[in-house]
Amino acid sequence: MSRARIFRVAIDGPAASGKSTTAKLLAEKLGFGYIDSGSMYRAITFKCLRMGISPADPKNATEIGKLAAATTITFPTMTSVVLDKKEDISSEIRSSTITSNIGGVASNKKVREALAEMQRGLARGDYPETFEGRKGVTHNGKSIMGMVMDGRDIGTVILPDAELKVFLIADSQIRAQRRYDEMVKRNKLESGETVEKIKAELEQRDHEDRTREVSPLKKASDAVELDTSHLTIQQQVDAIEKLILDRMDQF
Numbered sequence: 130m131s132r133a134r135i136f137r138v139a140i141d142g143p144a145a146s147g148k149s150t151t152a153k154l155l156a157e158k159l160g161f162g163y164i165d166s167g168s169m170y171r172a173i174t175f176k177c178l179r180m181g182i183s184p185a186d187p188k189n190a191t192e193i194g195k196l197a198a199a200t201t202i203t204f205p206t207m208t209s210v211v212l213d214k215k216e217d218i219s220s221e222i223r224s225s226t227i228t229s230n231i232g233g234v235a236s237n238k239k240v241r242e243a244l245a246e247m248q249r250g251l252a253r254g255d256y257p258e259t260f261e262g263r264k265g266v267t268h269n270g271k272s273i274m275g276m277v278m279d280g281r282d283i284g285t286v287i288l289p290d291a292e293l294k295v296f297l298i299a300d301s302q303i304r305a306q307r308r309y310d311e312m313v314k315r316n317k318l319e320s321g322e323t324v325e326k327i328k329a330e331l332e333q334r335d336h337e338d339r340t341r342e343v344s345p346l347k348k349a350s351d352a353v354e355l356d357t358s359h360l361t362i363q364q365q366v367d368a369i370e371k372l373i374l375d376r377m378d379q380f
């Protein structure tokens with residue numbers, strides 16, 4: 130039996146440009162599945178650190194590649210991440226220790242190959258639980274299921290034939306202020322943290338993401354770029370929803 134086609138939306142962009150907030154709201158509004166691919170790199174980083182394997186040490190690259198291929202990451206809900214079918218690490222993977230160690234994992238070719246396979250499978254519908262309770266949209270009388278996936282290389286490498294690719298950008302001062310405000314709101318502001326420090330960390334990570342050899346962060350030639358610096362969250366969700374519905378006419 131052939132499976133229904135899935136309308137795939139790829140959202141890429143630098144850190145804190147608004148990808149996950151926008152992607153989640155779109156998925157909720159349209160009844161689509163949602164995958165935060167960054168959480169998978171975070172999960173591998175978490176597993177390495179817990180096993181005492183430093184991602185920064187190039188000597189560990191082969192071991193980390195094997196570890197990624199032997200890891201299972203599942204998403205029981207839109208915002209929860211479970212490691213190896215037993216441990217909910219949704220909150221742990223957001224720590225600054227994970228963020229500052231992720232570079233060595235994200236630049237590892239074998240890790241990227243292992244995660245790419247999982248990500249493509251998720252977008253194909255190989256893991257039905259990702260779509261549990263999702264109803265999709267009815268467009269021109271047709272029922273359409275979709276998936277929104279956000280990250281750095283979704284439109285360029287993971288889903289190069291996605292039905293819609295969006296590249297979100299925002300001024301780094303504004304991105305840093307938003308991350309700062311988010312940490313204050315969640316009571317997660319660590320001592321000594323300032324907007325300037327966060328800005329420097331974001332810019333450093335963007336630089337590493339843009340210049341790594343494998344799957345660097347870049348806008349796909351056919352992606353629609355959206356600058357969220359002076360948009361409200363609702364405006365960016367509405368703008369992308371309109372693009373999705375326009376493209377569905379041809380789906």
Ligand SMILES: Nc1ncnc2c1ncn2[C@@H]1O[C@H](COP(=O)(O)OP(=O)(O)O)[C@@H](O)[C@H]1O
Pocket residue numbers: 142143144145146147148149150151307308311357360361362365
């Ligand atoms: N247009 C916007 N206006 C104000 N805050 C925003 C806007 N877009 C996103 N944010 C906030 O900025 C922060 C970073 O957004 P997030 O979606 O986590 O970015 P990313 O997934 O790209 O790293 C979050 O706290 C989010 O609520």
Ligand SMILES: Nc1ccn([C@@H]2O[C@H](COP(=O)(O)OP(=O)(O)O)[C@@H](O)[C@H]2O)c(=O)n1
Pocket residue numbers: 143144145146166167168170171231232235279280281282283334338
């Ligand atoms: N598709 C992806 C997603 C994330 N990543 C890596 O994972 C890191 C964390 O991604 P994230 O989306 O969770 O981070 P934030 O943008 O939320 O800060 C990025 O800085 C990249 O190094 C990647 O290489 N490829």
